[in-house]
Amino acid sequence: xxxxxxxxxxxxSRLTGTGSVSKKEWSTxxxxxxxxxAYEAGLESVKAQRExxxxxxxxxxxxxxxxxxxxxxxxxxxxxxxxxxDGGFVTLSVIGTVCFVxxxxxxxxxxxxxxxxxxxxxxxxxxxxxxxxxxxxxxxxALRGLVKTTLPAMLATNEKSxxxxxxxxxxxxxLALLTLTIWVAVVLVYG
Numbered sequence: 001x002x003x004x005x006x007x008x009x010x011x012x013s014r015l016t017g018t019g020s021v022s023k024k025e026w027s028t029x030x031x032x033x034x035x036x037x038a039y040e041a042g043l044e045s046v047k048a049q050r051e052x053x054x055x056x057x058x059x060x061x062x063x064x065x066x067x068x069x070x071x072x073x074x075x076x077x078x079x080x081x082x083x084x085x086d087g088g089f090v091t092l093s094v095i096g097t098v099c100f101v102x103x104x105x106x107x108x109x110x111x112x113x114x115x116x117x118x119x120x121x122x123x124x125x126x127x128x129x130x131x132x133x134x135x136x137x138x139x140x141x142a143l144r145g146l147v148k149t150t151l152p153a154m155l156a157t158n159e160k161s162x163x164x165x166x167x168x169x170x171x172x173x174x175l176a177l178l179t180l181t182i183w184v185a186v187v188l189v190y191g
Contacts (some may be wrong), residue, residue: 032140039143042151049158050117056169057111064107067176071100074183077191089190096182103179106172115161121150 026034075096083089129136136142 035140035143035147038147042147045155049162052162053117053165056165060107060110060169060172063173063176064103067180070180071183074187077187083190092182092186096179096186099175099179099182103172103175106168106175110165110168110172115165117158117161
């Protein structure tokens with residue numbers, strides 16, 4: 001079993017491989033490089049959130065297309081001539097149809113641009129920060145402000161949207177499976 005101290009977040013001493021933390025302050029160049037690293041890591045995190053959103057939407061479309069194709073086949077088979085249409089058949093058909101309509105609605109909500117990500121590093125605002133009334137004194141200070149305030153706010157806002165999209169995606173998968181199951185039951189029982 002690994003030592004708990006090894007699983008903790010890496011500290012600068014771990015990253016450099018030294019056994020102890022130096023009492024010496026970081027040089028200005030090192031601090032600037034570290035701020036740049038933190039900024040790039042923040043941008044990569046925002047990019048990863050965007051990729052996750054795009055992937056969820058793509059998979060939702062693909063899976064729903066598969067379910068729609070399967071459902072169309074099963075509906076054609078289940079509603080063909082010579083099928084006994086008693087109360088059970090009508091009940092299953094209505095439930096299957098309602099599930100399919102709900103699935104379509106979930107797909108629209110999942111892929112529609114209702115959940116936009118916050119990404120406010122607009123060129124005009126950055127230029128205002130460079131040349132405007134409230135100027136950043138240096139690039140390092142500007143990056144530090146982005147790392148400490150702007151990027152965490154973006155990531156937190158985006159995570160809230162991602163939680164909703166993840167829930168919608170899980171609901172879409174469950175409803176898709178339920179829809180297929182109902183239509184398979186119609187074909188097995190009445191086909």
